[in-house]
Amino acid sequence: MIKHSEININTFKRCQWIDITPQIMHIVSETNIKNGFCIAASLHTTAGITINENADPDVERDFFNILENLVPKLNSYYHTEGNSDSHAKASLVGFSTYIPIKNGKIILGTWQSVYFCEFDGPRNRKISLTILGEN
Amino acid sequence: MIKHSEININTFKRCQWIDITPQIMHIVSETNIKNGFCIAASLHTTAGITINENADPDVERDFFNILENLVPKLNSYYHTEGNSDSHAKASLVGFSTYIPIKNGKIILGTWQSVYFCEFDGPRNRKISLTILGEN
Amino acid sequence: MIKHSEININTFKRCQWIDITPQIMHIVSETNIKNGFCIAASLHTTAGITINENADPDVERDFFNILENLVPKLNSYYHTEGNSDSHAKASLVGFSTYIPIKNGKIILGTWQSVYFCEFDGPRNRKISLTILGEN
Numbered sequence: 001m002i003k004h005s006e007i008n009i010n011t012f013k014r015c016q017w018i019d020i021t022p023q024i025m026h027i028v029s030e031t032n033i034k035n036g037f038c039i040a041a042s043l044h045t046t047a048g049i050t051i052n053e054n055a056d057p058d059v060e061r062d063f064f065n066i067l068e069n070l071v072p073k074l075n076s077y078y079h080t081e082g083n084s085d086s087h088a089k090a091s092l093v094g095f096s097t098y099i100p101i102k103n104g105k106i107i108l109g110t111w112q113s114v115y116f117c118e119f120d121g122p123r124n125r126k127i128s129l130t131i132l133g134e135n
Numbered sequence: 136m137i138k139h140s141e142i143n144i145n146t147f148k149r150c151q152w153i154d155i156t157p158q159i160m161h162i163v164s165e166t167n168i169k170n171g172f173c174i175a176a177s178l179h180t181t182a183g184i185t186i187n188e189n190a191d192p193d194v195e196r197d198f199f200n201i202l203e204n205l206v207p208k209l210n211s212y213y214h215t216e217g218n219s220d221s222h223a224k225a226s227l228v229g230f231s232t233y234i235p236i237k238n239g240k241i242i243l244g245t246w247q248s249v250y251f252c253e254f255d256g257p258r259n260r261k262i263s264l265t266i267l268g269e270n
Numbered sequence: 271m272i273k274h275s276e277i278n279i280n281t282f283k284r285c286q287w288i289d290i291t292p293q294i295m296h297i298v299s300e301t302n303i304k305n306g307f308c309i310a311a312s313l314h315t316t317a318g319i320t321i322n323e324n325a326d327p328d329v330e331r332d333f334f335n336i337l338e339n340l341v342p343k344l345n346s347y348y349h350t351e352g353n354s355d356s357h358a359k360a361s362l363v364g365f366s367t368y369i370p371i372k373n374g375k376i377i378l379g380t381w382q383s384v385y386f387c388e389f390d391g392p393r394n395r396k397i398s399l400t401i402l403g404e405n
Contacts, residue, residue, distance in 0.1 A: 081191075137404065219329065222333060
């Protein structure tokens with residue numbers, strides 16, 4: 001059984017991550033799939049998806065400072081939209097992530113959440129969610 | 136239903152990306168799978184796969200300049216083949232990407248294409264494509 | 271058919287990679303799945319999974335030096351556990367990787383192995399393995 005779904009979110013800063021684990025859990029539970037996995041994928045080119053710590057908000061602060069240090073927003077890029085850094089950051093972080101489903105629940109490590117990573121907000125964004133498995 | 140296929144390409148520069156979306160669309164349509172997903176994976180260690188913008192070629196130029204800035208090709212690495220930067224760039228960008236299939240068509244965002252990322256060309260390269268789903 | 275399994279490993283340095291290809295091959299062969307794929311996922315936030323060269327150990331040395339250069343372990347991060355670099359490195363490398371299965375064997379390129387990437391060891395770590403396919 002394969003089900004497709006979509007998560008819509010609004011970001012409110014240029015660079016931030018948003019925990020989409022609750023939405024994923026909700027959609028997975030509605031499918032009634034007990035054993036399988038799901039894949040969450042960003043449908044954009046300046047926003048990615050990653051997994052990271054859900055406990056201390058300073059991890060997010062450090063993460064985006066580190067990325068800004070690595071790939072600064074500059075005016076000297078060839079692409080004239082002012083977001084070449086965002087395109088590169090998204091490819092470095094990646095556009096999709098995979099989560100196993102067991103006994104109807106998604107399997108994440110104790111400290112793991114799934115984060116949508118905005119690198120060129122604020123914007124309205126879409127995440128595709130594919131859930132595959134058996135009842 | 137699970138089908139495996141392979142895409143063969145020749146790269147012609149040391150570092151470049153090549154849009155493999157047309158090949159993926161063609162192979163997916165030949166499987167007759169209407170609902171599912173596919174995964175494209177690089178079978179190399181100095182070439183990865185990513186998603187990025189398909190409109191302005193300057194995004195590619197900036198992307199590879201940014202990566203070259205981050206991980207320069209140097210002679211001072213321990214690995215003596217002169218491509219330690221390529222190995223690192225490939226791991227940073229990643230080796231596979233995931234694309235949903237709905238109504239027989241791959242689902243990508245408006246500006247998204249799937250790119251094979253060559254970091255140590257020119258070479259002949261192979262991409263594995265797995266398509267899973269139902270008719 | 272979908273099977274979940276887990277790989278447990280002990281790392282012995284702060285930063286290192288460990289080739290988990292033999293464990294993956296063993297678990298895949300025990301499932302009797304002949305055609306399909308598997309996904310290996312790190313259940314942590316300071317350790318990722320990648321693919322890279324299995325021939326010259328200097329590739330690992332260069333890889334971790336390059337990452338340390340990009341994201342140094344510093345005391346000046348906001349997150350006070352001393353491992354903000356580890357969180358960022360894991361998100362850059364990614365948390366999961368995908369491997370096709372054909373004729374009962376995993377498909378990797380000639381030089382490819384699957385590596386668990388420890389960025390904050392030594393620790394006991396868990397990798398989730400999902401194998402999907404048909405006999």
